[in-house]
Amino acid sequence: MSLEEGISLPYTKGKIDVEKPLDSESDYSRTFKPGRPSTPSQSAARSATGLLMHYKKGILILATLLFLSFFTSVPLIPHFKTSSPKVVLILAANEGGGVLKWKGPQEWSVERSSIANKQQYAKTHGYGLTIKDMTIKKRYSHEWRESWEKVDILKETMRQFPDAEWFWWLDLHTYIMEPQISLEEHFLNDLQNQTYRTLENFNPLGLPVDLPYVDYNKPIDLIITQDCGGFNLGSFLIRRSDWSEMLLDYWWDPAMYEQMHMQWEHKEQDALESLYSTQAWIRERTAFLPLRKINAFPPGACSDKAKDPQYFFQIHDFVINMAGCEYGRDCWGEMEHYKALSKKLHLNWWKFW
Amino acid sequence: MFGPGSLKPKYGSKKGGVLPYFSGHARLHFHSRKNLAILITAAIVLVYFFNPLGALGITFSIFSRRNVPVYPRGHPLTSTEIIEVDTKYIYPPIEHAQLLRELTMKELVKEHKYRDADFPDIERYEIYSLNKDDDPDPIKQRLKEDEENQLLELVKAKNYFKNQDKIVYKGKGGSYPEVVIVTTINFDKYSMEALARIVQNRVDYAHAHGYGIYVRWSQEFLPALNSFSYMQIEEKEKWTRLFATRAAMFAFPKAKWFWYLDEDALILDSSVDILNSVLQPSTLNSLLLREQPIIPPSGIIKTxxxxxxxAIKLILVQSPSKVETTAFMVKNDDVGKSLLQGWCDKLFVSYSNFPFGPDSAITHILQWHPFFLSKTGIVPTNLFASIHPETEVPPPTDGSRTDFTLYHEGDFVASWWGCKKVECEKIMNKYYAKIASSKA
Known part of the structure; x- marks a missing residue:
């Protein structure tokens, strides 16, 4: 050290820059030459301006297109809109709560976990999220109409997010196990191949397979799943369209419900099954996903079909739905289990503790 | 201390020589390469994002895969087969009316009796079309029928009756009918001559304007009604109007509008073009009755x-006291079809609190479902369904508008209902004479 400091020879120092003395030398002897860049930053600026000047027309056209794309909605030009989400998650909170019972600490915990999970997922992929209160209230003049809020909530959310296309309904007792997967890559970008639209191969309810006038070339506007007991609306998607507007309007009809309210225990679900089995227009735009794709069950649900693997969660399934856990199963225990499992599955390799 | 890269050669890092490049030459290459890169980038951007070939159905996407599932095509009410015809006047052979009457409707369909496990005491039945027994191979079936048809007239009538459902119009591009007139005819109600006149009346009108007609026996829709007794009840039989209109939409997939006109009606003035006089949006706009009560004259829910x-997909008319389905029009698009199907749901057909069948059902639907209401227009009745003055129509409570709906000399269409069999034919003949005299 002392040697280095003592001797003033430039080339013996630890950190010498070979270029530097040369540069300062050239600085010293530099004369102004027009057209030649003097410093690197100046030269970069100059070449950039040069490029700009050279591609004047091209850049003007590009700028115009970008402007039209971002700030207007003229046709024939793709519009990249980042502000409004394309997909909105609807989370039904407080199910069955309200006038019937008080919420205990475990129920609060389940709700917190479920909401945090959806929030994180929506944030990761830029989706919208709305949390809707499903408390039972005396809200309608017609007593049959109670607990048919699903339809109203969907309508309300569609008004709330006027630019969103898909609405993903999730019950409270669901957990997104693979939050890194976006819905687009999971199935939305490849709907025709991922879904099935006829009941030939899987028809747990024995609904009529063939219906007159059904045209399966229509786009898919409703994506649901079937569990061991028929349609499951714990996790489903609906697309904004004339069709869905009409379905939401038609779904609950007093004249139909008056005749069927004894049979339709599951309300919307049964009504939809009935509409699906009689009306071609409903069938045309309804598609099914395999249950495990967006709605996998834990071992406790569908207990009479416990040996059938198509219903039950396996590692790396997308969403778990602890359906029916409030009827004699431990919602909190299940939620904590799957929460921990999801965390474990997504540990980073360098975090080994 | 002298790590790799900290000492750089003076003329760039390229190996194999320290002399600078020949300046002019290098710049030349540099420019051409840069242009190429820009061109390629521009091409990729153009193809991927702006997709100019999209209009031709060509898409460039790394996501598209080949194995798109194949689903069955749409088929008519009672069969998976279709029979294509070139004529745009589709109607059953009227000369079979007498034979069909002899056969009775029970012979024309298949009845399946069964007992519900939950209610073993009650015997129920399901009505199927005779098409259910068809050979899966349509060619074999056809040969079989050709043979049968030569042997016995009764069997022939039966075969024609069941096959009527399969008939669809094989559209040719240029002259596709924009409007199709739909009628259901009942061989138990009118004589053969009267039925022939009713159908001929539609054909004449359609011919004058290049439209199509679609006529079915109302008994053909027994499988949809699923009850023999409904055919005896006038109000229940009305449901066949909707089933026939839906079948017509399948038979003429590219027509724009369907005009259902009941058999109890005649078109009196074939110079009126329904497309210009009602259906043109600009005309319709001025004809729509806005804030018109669904139940006149003082219903709370109004259009x-x-x-x-x-936005109008369904056009209805009213008598002084209620909506009438003796004539209505439906637009042939997804919403129009859905409205029609939603209207004739099984649960509505069987509902006991709908005294006027489909009339009550649509009244109910319009009052409960704003989507339906927003797509439905009510127009003055005399546009295409003026009511015969002797028809029994309950008058409105305030006495208004009665005159408006009744038939006047020179009206486009006259319709009547609620008459006894012979009486109906008399009224029909009276109006038919009017047409004949105006032609002469």
Whole structure:
């Protein structure tokens, strides 16, 4: 050290820059030459301006297109809109709560976990999220109409997010196990191949397979799943369209419900099954996903079909739905289990503790 | 201390020589390469994002895969087969009316009796079309029928009756009918001559304007009604109107509008073009009755004030006291079809609190479902369904508008209902004479 400091020879120092003395030398002897860049930053600026000047027309056209794309909605030009989400998650909170019972600490915990999970997922992929209160209230003049809020909530959310296309309904007792997967890559970008639209191969309810006038070339506007007991609306998607507007309007009809309210225990679900089995227009735009794709069950649900693997969660399934856990199963225990499992599955390799 | 890269050669890092490049030459290459890169980038951007070939159906996407599932095509009510015809006047052979009457409707369909496990005491039945027994191979079936048809007239009538459902119009591009007139005819109600006149009346009108007609026996829709007794009840039989209109939409997939006109009606003035006089959006816009009560004259639910004619998919008329389905029009698009199907749901057909069948059902639907209401227009009745003055119509409570709906000399269409069999034919003949005299 002392040697280095003592001797003033430039080339013996630890950190010498070979270029530097040369540069300062050239600085010293530099004369102004027009057209030649003097410093690197100046030269970069100059070449950039040069490029700009050279591609004047091209850049003007590009700028115009970008402007039209971002700030207007003229046709024939793709519009990249980042502000409004394309997909909105609807989370039904407080199910069955309200006038019937008080919420205990475990129920609060389940709700917190479920909401945090959806929030994180929506944030990761830029989706919208709305949390809707499903408390039972005396809200309608017609007593049959109670607990048919699903339809109203969907309508309300569609008004709330006027630019969103898909609405993903999730019950409270669901957990997104693979939050890194976006819905687009999971199935939305490849709907025709991922879904099935006829009941030939899987028809747990024995609904009529063939219906007159059904045209399966229509786009898919409703994506649901079937569990061991028929349609499951714990996790489903609906697309904004004339069709869905009409379905939401038609779904609950007093004249139909008056005749069927004894049979339709599951309300919307049964009504939809009935509409699906009689009306071609409903069938045309309804598609099914395999249950495990967006709605996998834990071992406790569908207990009479416990040996059938198509219903039950396996590692790396997308969403778990602890359906029916409030009827004699431990919602909190299940939620904590799957929460921990999801965390474990997504540990980073360098975090080994 | 002298790590790799900290000492750089003076003329760039390229190996194999320290002399600078020949300046002019290098710049030349540099420019051409840069242009190429820009061109390629531009091409990729153009193809991927702006997709100019999209209009031709060509898409460039790394996501598209080949194995798109194949689903069955749409088929008519009672069969998976279709029979294509070139004529745009589709109607059953009227000369079979007498034979069909002899056969009775029970012979024309298949009845399946069964007992519900939950209610073993009650015997139920399901009505199927005779098409259910068809050979899966349509060619074999056809040969079989050709043979049968030569042997016995009764069997022939039966075969024609069941096959009527399969008939669809094989459209040719240029002259596709924009409007199709739909009628259901009942061989138990009118004589053969009267039925022939009714159908001929539609054909004449359609011919004058290049439209199509679609006529079915109302008994053909027994499988949809699923009850023999419904055919005896006039109000229940009305449901066949909707089933026939839906079948017509399948038979003429590219027509724009369907005009259902009951058999109890005649078109008196074939110079009126329904497309110009009602269906043109600009015309319809001025004809729509806005804020018109669904149940006249003082119902609480009214049609919307600001409905645009373009949004209208269903056009209805009213008698002084209720909506009438003796004539209505449906637009042939997804919403129009859905409205019609939603209207004739099984649960509505069987509902006991709908005294007027489909009339009550649509009244109910319009009052409960704003989507339906926003797509439905009510127009003055004399546009295409003026009511025969002797028809029994309960008058409105305030005495208004009665005159408006009744038939006047020179009206486009006259319709009557609620008559006894012979009486109906008399009224029909009276109006038919009017047409004949105006022609002469």
């Amino acid at each position: 919307y004030k600001n409905t645009k004619a373009d």
